[in-house]
Amino acid sequence: MTEQPTFNNVSHTIFVVDDDLFSQQLLGDTLARNGYATRHFSDGTTALQAAREEPPDLVLLDVMMPDLDGFEVCRLLKESEATRHIPVVLVTCLNEKVMKLQGMAAGADDFISKPFDATEILLRTRNLLRMKEYGDILKDHNERLELQVRERTSELETAYNELKSIHDRLLQQDKMATIGLLMAGIAHEINNPVGFITSNLGSLKKYGERLAEFIFEQDKAITADGQVVRIMENVFALRNTLKIDHILEDFPQLLAESADGADRIRKIVQDLKCFSRTDGAEQASADINQCMESAIGIAHNELKYKATIMREFGDLSHTLCYPQQLGQVFINLLVNAAHAIDTRGEITVSTRQDNGWIFIAISDTGCGIPEDIRLRIFEPFFTTKEAGKGTGLGLSICQDIILKHGGEIEVVSEIGAGTTFTVKIPVVEP
Template structure:
């Protein structure tokens, strides 16, 4: 009788153990499935974040395009005019060479200074166009995952090259860029941040004004400061400026994502953004980035 009871207990234990093993297998399967779902969600969120960055950047490119087109058309206009005149000069040169009289040589000598000036101005115009196109290409590039040592002052100068045409001469840009150590960062994304801040500063100035861009190093941090003397931000709006789609501009004048994306980019670099503003007294935006292991 005792042996039968032991055998029954042992059989029951084996059954429970088998049930536990089956349960553990199910839990492992569920855990693996859950981990896969989490990874899929992470990838999905990362894809959405990238799409948000790109959508905001494309909107910024659209806003910059009109000013850039105007800025390119100006040098193209005088290059065309200069080269037309140079073509006429070339025809005259050919004629003067054929006429070897002293009078012809004197007229030829009078053409040289003007000819050189036309060519110099044309070369400067093509260099200006090249800088604008390069800045636009750098700003629009898609290699946003690349972290590499970069010169933040150079990033700021490129951003300024992009935004300056928007101002149309009504905004004075003042730069105070202190020497900065090279730091590991995503230069394309930080350039997007600076373009957003400069664009906001220009749009905050209703008539004429000044935008000041400064950089400095304090301890283990790099500071980028963008200040304007525009209309400022109302106190009740300040707590919401980083919210997606929040904007104080007219409908259609912006995406409402500029500061949201900029703040996201800065935080991804381990930094922070600070905004100080008052109605009628302008706005100062500070971007604080850690040098960390990237500074050298």
């Protein structure tokens, strides 16, 4: 509800400040007769003190006073935050123009000349009080408005923080979902090399035993004097039975395969560690080609039955970015590409640098994206996959991450021919 000014004189207190007691009385009586409450002061210092303690609604201020004159009192009233809003009327018998200029400089709101005219005093008083009340209402409104703005701002801040934390959670969830999706494949990936390493080591163990037996027989041949010929015949027979020549041939290959298998496990685990680290918010200088290689490594199992991966990597500068988040983008795009391919196709990953930008394109020879859904694929939860197969968050999160890097993501697609997602991020000097 808007407050209306009352203009009830009784509710207004007016200070009358004049060292001339006659003028003081005359002014005070004129106001009191018309229902105003008045307080009388004979010097500026006391009036100033009283105004600070209990601000009046108006001050009638004589200019010519000993000690502090009216201009000075007016200036001090207007200087202080607590009393600035009180209208001040200067009362004088000085030269009209000089006084008015000086009074205006001191911040006076109006002027009354001696000798007094009662009607003029009352009219000016009423007008100033009316203006003050409007001013007070306005001030009150402003304060309320400011309070509302502050409240709304704080509500918005809370909402923003909530949204941000939901967004961070979604990002983490998507990452976990991607890892979950790829985990079975990764386990298979790890099992495969572990399988042949284990089997090779088993063979190596048996081979070792046979070699030991063989060497033992040879030792006997050398030490058994007089029976050398017969024993050597035994040794050669044993060499055949134990397939020693084959063992010697197979040995280096088994070892090389085992070393390769161990290396593959190391790489898979490294890619996985790089991706699943929880400090994904960390910025680092990274080689985008290497990020892409890690992403391909993680998504390998999802891709290998669907597509041949073609790499067309250009020379790229290291750039300051969030490497794990970019890895997440690449995995999402690669997995989407694989899902779009029905039986077998190609996924081409190309990178290039041009004029301060790095371009990463992932093309597939899949089904393509129909025109009518092309605008919707970046929406959160938009998916054409059956329930349980896709959350529909992949591309929306990709877009978020790329925008956060100051980049862009675009899609070009042709039904039945394939789709190309192009990501563009600025090169940021580490």
